[in-house]
Amino acid sequence: MSNWEAVYEKWNTYENLDPSLKKQLGDMQEDETALEDAFYQELTFGTGGMRGVLGPGTNRMNIYTVRRAVNGLANHLLANRVNVRDRGVAVAYDCRYMSKEFAVETAKVLGSYGIRAHVFKSLRPTPLLSFTVRHLGAAAGVMITASHNPPEYNGFKVYNEDGGQITPQEADEIIEAIRRTEDELTVPYLEVDKLEEDELVNWIGEEVDHAYLDRLKQVSKLEDDEQERKKEMGIVFTPLHGTAHDLVLEGLGQLNFTNVDVVKEQAVPDPEFSTVKSPNPEEHQAFTLAMEQGKEKQAAILLGTDPDADRLGVAVKNEAGEYEVLTGNQLGSLLLDYILTHTDEHVLKTARMVKTVVTTELGRSIADSYGAKTIDTLTGFKYIGEKIHQFDSSGETFIFGFEESYGYLISSFARDKDAVQAAVMACEMAYYWDKQGKTLLDALDVIYEKHGYYLEGMSSLTLKGKEGSEMIASIMESVRTKPFKEIGGFAVQQTEDYLAGERTIAGDGGQEPITLPRENMLKFILDEEAWVCLRPSGTEPKIKYYYGVCGSSKEDSRRKMETIKQALDEAVNQMMHK
Incomplete structure (x- = not known):
């Protein structure tokens, strides 16, 4: 018997195996290739967490692989952080299959160690989880999401006490703690009623949303009187069946954008993402319905966020009157230029723009022209978050961070890419250029003429x-x-x-x-x-x-x-x- 067959046998004969997983295993019984792929390895816990196809097996996302990961995280925190049980762990989740269940399983395993879990009552965006860790002073955060992967995926993403994605060193330590979990099927946990009885779970409502929105309004570069002025520029927004709906609308409302239409078919959370081939704003087909609605409403700008609201896509009309989707590099360059244009010259002396090594060099040229310094990181926003943490003690000022894959961060009250911040700022920027008779494509041409x-x-x-x-x-x-x-x-x-x-x-x-x-x-x-x-x-x-x-x-x-x-x-x- 091979190794994978032995692990399969252990699962198949486990008396208390979750009934739905037991049934799926039965359905796979004659498919040796599928069984081998499900059991030949343990689902990889990478530098930020793990992500995989839902289903039974050690190489799949299910309650047992989640419990195993949480068991390792709990042991890591207790060994390396202070006051972990009192500070607790913040937990949020998106609209995917099993997301809420995995969030609750996270709380159940943490509770067995006496660690309190702060769990949202309903789905929330990834950047809000990052903010929540910092806002509550939690020892760590967990986000249940597979971002824009297909419907059959889910994931488990870990954040450190700074609110950023865990660093490679932290990931290695957590991985080692996970490896010490001998049997994923028998990880200890408490039932929810016991968690509530012992006050080991704190169900979060809208109070954290309000704190986030207060900080979001401060990001604006508009003067106070301009913020209060009603703005009738047409906006069409699609959350692509995900989590961004409420916070984006409230953020735009705070700046008095009054002409905002939501794509109704994509406003309701849907784990199947039934109206798109892929719920990814990088894919132009994701904007099909938004473009149709934009033409009806004569909208100046279209916004699209991915399911966990950490990525933003934007489309604007070109000279032919058709909507054109900006690349992540183009939108990032526009945002950077707008922010630096409205940044005090004294701040520019210590200003730092952070980008990844595969992100456009146009960003460096723009930053140079304002006297701001550019710092390159490896691919992945966790490295940008790590740099921001270093700035907290170095005297440097984080001014903007972006990557080509539609990830942007404007203010460091969150420490991961934030499509809510970016959506509101993109509309403010479009409004700024619109008052000058230019679209964002016109503004981009101005930048190209200057920088190449x-x-x-x-x-x-x-x-x-x-x-x-x-x-x-x-x-x-x-x-x-x-x-x-x-x-x-x-x-x-x-x-x-x-x-x-x-x-x-x-x-x-x-x-x-x-x-x-x-x-x-x-x-x-x-x-x-x-x-x-x-x-x-x-x-x-x-x-x-x-x-x-x-x-x-x-x-x-x-x-x-x-x-x-x-x-x-x-x-x-x-x-x-x-």
Whole structure:
């Protein structure tokens, strides 16, 4: 009997196995491939938590894998934090299948250790969970979400006492504590009535929402009298069946945006995300209904948030009268420019803009022009949150953080990307430009004229299951063993291997260290301000490759990017079929 078969047998013969999981196991009995994939490994707890397909098995999201993770988290907190039982852990959840159940399971396991759980009575956005940890002074936070993954997924995301995603070091410590949990089926827990009797659960209502909204209003760059003025600019908003509905509408209401329409079909939380192929504002199809409604209402701006409301997409009308979805890099650059334009020059002396290494270099150029410093991090907002924490004691001022995948943070009262903050600020920014007779696309052209025509793209390959994971590893190893010398006719000037922590300069330039944490990622700096980066996703069964260029015109940039994209597609395809 193989290892996975032994684990399957343990689950299959466990008398107290959850009935629904027991039935699913029975349905899978004749499908050995499905059983192996469900049991061949333990669901990976990565640098922020774990995410996976719902179902029975150690490699699936279910009450037992959640209990195991919480058991490790509880032990980690008790060993490494002070007053954990009194401070407790904040817990929130989104609209997905089993989200509330997993939140309650989290409280039940924490309660068995005497740790109080602050659990929201109903679904809430991820950024509100980040804020709640800080607002309540909790020892940690847990968000049950799989962000914009397909409906069959859910996840368990951990936040530290600062309200940021856990750092790699914290993740390693929690992973080690999880590994010491011998049997996921027998993790101790208390029932809900016992939690309530012993005051080990605090059910949170709207009081934290109000505190968040108070801070949100302070983010505005408008003068007080301008905030109070009624604004009739047309806005259409879709929460894509997720959690952002109430806070975005209330945030816009605080600034007196009175002409806001919600896409009704997508306003109600729905774990199937039934009106879209993917509940991801990065995917343009997610805006289909918003665009139809926008045309009816003559809206100036369309907003779309993902299910847990940490990502925002924006669309505005182009010269042809059609709505055009801004890329994450474009919206981030616009927000950065607007914020810096309205920042006091004394603040600019210590101002820090933080972006990831695969985010547009246009951000650096904008920050430079205002005298603000740019700091690069690895991919993932947890690294941006970590930098903000360092600023708390360094005297530096966080001014803005963003990543190309539609994640933005304006004010650090939350420590993760925040689509609610970004949605309200995007509308304020559109209102500012509208008063000058310009759309956000016009404003973007102004930025391009000043800084250069930066353009970026990202391609990805989804490779599921055990074989897919092996193929992704093989592609990365192939590129690492034999690095590109040129890509699409653009010579490689520097090769950055973030796993080795080394930067290799072409020719006789030698090597120098990369002062960032190790990660399985390769970046190639090319001629003419172009670059390419390959990176396996940490949350999905994908390998992603990013590319960026800067041309003399929009047409020049598009041509350069298409050349690089085609060369990368061909190279990866050859590696897959060699």
